[in-house]
Amino acid sequence: MKSRWVVTLFLLALAAPLSAQPRVHVEKLADGVWAGAPDKGANVGWFVLGDGVIAVDAGADAATGEAILKAIAESTGGKPVRAVVITHAHGDHAGGARAFAAAGARIICQESIAGQLLALVLQSKGGADDPLTAKPNAKPVVEAISERSIMVDGIHDAQVFFLGAAHSKGDMVVYLVNDKILFIGDLAANGRMPFMQSPDVDPDGWERALAALSHVPVDKMVPGHGQIGPTSGLLESAAYVHAVNQLAHKFVAAGMNDELVGIQVHAPENQIKGLETSEEHVLNVKAAVRVEREKVAKKAATPAPTPATPAKK
Ligand SMILES: [Zn+2]
Known part of the structure; x- marks a missing residue:
């Protein structure tokens, strides 16, 4: 009996640190290119x-960031991480940037979110195991790109670009030209409905960004959410965002209030083919309606330009 307890305690002691360490499922996409799906x-x-x-x-957080850094070290034979490009300032993408800063990586983002991202990096969760607390001399710096940046080494040709506000105000994508691999952040998802409810979403801008990306040859896509590799989510997400925008434009033109939008979105003529009208979809439509209403109101409030007086000769 006693020995069984000893074995149980021993197994518990082994299991505790293992379960505390987030895992990252790693996939090699090409020579020198990987993607990972963390637990969180x-x-x-x-x-x-x-x-x-x-x-x-x-x-999503410092512990996950450290687990990703470990996976990077294992896959690359311990090469130093020079920089991390943050596709946008949502916590599930950027929360681990603190661990990257502590590891000495530069933090790169779109210029509209530089301050927001720095605040996120500096925000301490406390605790002795916090990566930045452990390095009091580390002073994180966020570097911003306004539209485009290119990094080449003769093997990889990496293009980082901003296509305008879309899923959020500062979305950036990373495209590896020679490998035709696109890290697309949350501009597209595989097998999932895009999330359109960020307070800084620009649904029309999102449609334009995906239309621009449809001209880029992509063999493998790494979306923020959903399966790594397939590119089908690119067209599916574009079709979905377009369909939601069409509904939002129609509902705002008809002067519908939110309650009516919530009812009308279920009407047969407003159903999106092959899509179940889930609560998530209704919230996406309502978010797109809010932005469209704001755009229409802004346009109405802008005084029409007065015709220029012809110059006297
Ligand atoms: Zn996001």
């Missing part, structure tokens, strides 16, 4: 550039 938060990616590594997104 959005998918991430990384690739070798020169003698270091560039990561895309940082996981």
Whole structure:
């Protein structure tokens, strides 16, 4: 009896640290290119550039960020992580940036979210195991890109670009030209409905961003959410965002209030083919209606330009 307890305690002691460490399911996408699906938060990616590594997104929290850094070290033979590109300032993508800063990586984002991201990185969760608390001399710096940045080493040609506000105000994608691999953040998802309820969402801008990306040859896509690899989510997400926008434009033009929108979205003529009208879909439509209403109101409030007086000769 006693020995059984000893064995049980021994197994519990073994299991405790293992369960506390977040896991990252790693997939190799090409030579020197990987993607990972952590237990918590959005998918991430990384690739070798020169003698270091560039990561895309940082996981949901510092512990996940550290687990991603461990997976990066294991897959690349311990190459240093030079930078992490944060696709946007949502916590499930950016929460782990603190661990990357502590590891000495530069933090790169779109300029409209630089302050927001720095605040997120500096926000301490406390605890002796916090990666930045452990390094009091580390002073994180966030670097911002306004529209485009290119990083080349003769093997990988990495293009980071901003296509305008879409899923949020500061979405960036990372495209590896030679490998035709696209890290798309939350602009597209595989097998899931895009999330359109961010307070800074721009549904029309999102449609334009995905239309621009439809011209880019993509063999493998790493979306923030859903399966890593397939590219089908690119067209599916574009079709969904377009359909939601059409509904939002129609509902706002008809002057519907939120209550009516909630009813009308279930009407047969407003159903999206092949899509169940879930609560999530209704919330997406309501969010798109809110933005469209604001745009219409802003347009109405802008005084029409007065015709220029012809110059006297
Ligand atoms: Zn997001």
